[in-house]
Amino acid sequence: MENKQTSILESIELLLAKITDQVTLLNNSNIDWIGLCTLFAIVIGLGVAIKKFKAEFEWRKSEVYLEQAKELYQLAYNALIIDESTNYPVNNRRVWLTSARRLLAAEAMSKKITEESHKISIDEYIEYWRVQFSDLLSFDSNDRPASNKEYFYEKGALYHWSDSSRAPIHESSIAVIYRFMKWNEDRENYLKNVDDFNEDEIHRMEIFDARGVGAYIREIRKRDEKE
Incomplete structure (x- = not known):
């Protein structure tokens, strides 16, 4: 759909360019000045309309990416199912992989956002979920399950596991979530100006x-x- 709309816009712009070229080639002695002015007014008006349409189209496309990214960040957090006995995410390989994959999808979607206002919005939204992940997992806290290496794998099942043993949490999923939780050094720290x-x-x-x-x-x- 997007490619079709873009192709239509390009065709219209090409047509406008050809009209302008043809008007330029007209013999001055045969020019109907009133008609020519009207033609130019139409061309200019059409050009303005096309630019407005393109800007609106790009804004809407960026807005879709924004909403999809926001939904994926929330889904990534919700994927970490809480063990009610520990009030901490279950040490389940599939659960952590699901959360990590959704985070990666959210980050990929965020990079497609083009409008400046949407970029500002998603940056603040990312910061909100960064804090939520950090508060939930608390990797730096000694009294949380993840402070113990056995949370991530069952003894004797680090390299080989079966249906009767718990599969170890994949390193890549931990890496994705851990890196997402870290403070982004490129992000502006508003507190430094207080x-x-x-x-x-x-x-x-x-x-x-x-x-x-x-x-x-x-x-x-x-x-x-x-x-």
Whole structure:
């Protein structure tokens, strides 16, 4: 469908170019100036309409990619079925592979987004799901199942397994999810532009509305002075 619409647009533009060429070749003595001006007005109007149509077409196409990418990120997260006994994703090879594949599909779809507003939207959406994955899996926490290597494979079944043993979680699926969870260094860190509390703010907190915060910030200032 997209190729057909693109082909139609290209044909119209080619026709417009030919019309313009033919008008240029007209003998000046035979020109109907009113008719010529009308023709040019039609050509210009048609050209504007075509550009508007193309812009709308590209925006809609980008919007479709945006919505599909958003859905795939959510599906990737939902694929990690929770074990109610541990409140942690089940250590199932198929579950992790499914989540990883959906993440890869979402990332591929995100790269097809062309409109700037859609790119900004998907960047924020990706950050939301990055945090959700990080909070759920918590690879850096010692009290979570994934801190133990046996979560990822059943002892004695690392290289060979059967129906009676649990298949090890595939390294590639772990890699996809782990890398997705890491902070993107190319992403703008909005917090770096935020100023620290000034003295008036700290004083007001200590007296009126946030004494605990004010006291905490005072301790930070004392620490900074010592350093």
